[in-house]
Each structure stands twice: as C-alpha cells, then as structure tokens.
Amino acid sequence: MATETPAPPADGTTHLQQSRSPSPVAPPPLSAAPGPRASAIQKLYQDAITHILKTCNYDNFASCFPTPAQNVSPSMKQLHENFLEKIREQLIKTYEEILEDRKVVRWLNELDRLLDDAKREGENVLGSSPGVIPPHQLPAMQLYLAHITPFLKQNAERMKQKQEQRRKENLEMAEKVSRQKREIEEVLGRLEGTFVKVRACAEALGSEDVEALRGQVRGVDEGLTG
DSSP states (O other): OOOOOOOOOOOOHHHHHHSSSOOOOOOOOOOOSHHHHHHHHHHHHHHHHHHHHSOOOOHHHHHHHHHHHHHHHHHHHHHHHHHHHHHHHHHHHHHHHHHHHHHHHHHHHHHHHHHHHHHHHHOOOOOOOOOOOOOGSHHHHHHHHHHHHHHHHHHHHHHHHHHHHHHHHHHHHHHHHHHHHHHHHHHHHHHHHHHHHHHHHHHHHHHHHHHHHHHHHHHHHHHHHH
16 A cells, blocks of 8 residues: 655745744945044044144245245145045045954944944833833932942941950950959958968967067077077
C-alpha cells in the first residue's frame, strides 16, 4: 500500500520557514541631511572661517605688498578678494572631506535619534508615575541634602562608634577607681583596728609601767648612741 506524501503549503514555504521567529525591527534609516547637531557644528565652522578671514583684511594684505598696493591698488584689491575666496573654498572643501571620511553627519544624526528616543522614554516613565519630580526640577536645598546625606550618615556612624568606645573606656576606668577605693578602705580599716589595739594596750598599762618602759627605751637609745 503506497503512502501519500503531505502536500506542500499553498504559499510554497516549508514548515521550517513557517516556524522561524520574526526578525527584529530594524531602526529607521538615518537621514543624509544634517540634523540639529550636524547643522550646529557646520554653522560653528562657517563662523570660525568668517572670523579667520576677517583678520586678513585688505590693509594687512596690502602691507605685505606695499609697492603693488601703491601703484595698482584696484588690482591688489581684486587679488585680495580672489585670495580670500580661494582660502574659503579650500577650507570648506577640506572640512567636507573630513566630514565625509569620518561620517560625522551620520553619527551625529544617530546621536540625535538616540537622545530623542531616550527623551521620549523618560517622558513616558514620568507620565506613568504621577507625583514623580524630575531631578532637574528639584529645589537646590533638596539636591544639596541628597548629595551630602551619605557623607553625613557615614560621619554620624563613625562618631557613634567613637562614643561607644569612649563609654567602654569610661566604664573600665570607673571600675578601676572603685576597686582602688575598696582597697584603700580595707587598708584604712586594718590601720584603724591596729590603732584601737595599740590604744587599748596603752590604757591597760599603768603610769609606772609606762615610765619604766620609757626608761628602758631611753637606755637603749643611749646605749646605741654612746
């Protein structure tokens, strides 16, 4: 019994082609016309050329050729104008070659597109989060506090650690002083007890015994000094 092969799809594509995921959307093609930043840099260069050429006025130019300037002044003025025009054309040509070689306009247009996309995304995020104030709209004091708060917290933590260390040292010192005070009180107590015993012994002795004891002491002293 012969088996039938499945018929190919009506559009002529294979199952493998149908299972492929769609390709990512390519970014829009960049315009060859200068964008805002490319136009700004071109205007800046044109202004720079104009400023440079103004410094090469006719008086400065004629001072380099005093004799022709005196004898054929109209020709010198025409030569000066042609000279400035040639310099301008050469500067512009060199600048355009650099722009073309480095693809400056293309990359500046790409930068404009990326910045516009980022700006739109930022606006969408802020728009979807009511009450969120953009950083550039915050008051100066709030920005200042946000900048120094981590530093202040770090210093506060350091001061807290130092205070805790000083507290422990003070407790140890107080304990040491208390221990020395108890030792002094014990020594004074023993001295007081000894004094009481000596006084009791002195009271127990009669006056005659005391005089005899004094005589013995004087005799011992005289024997030692004699």
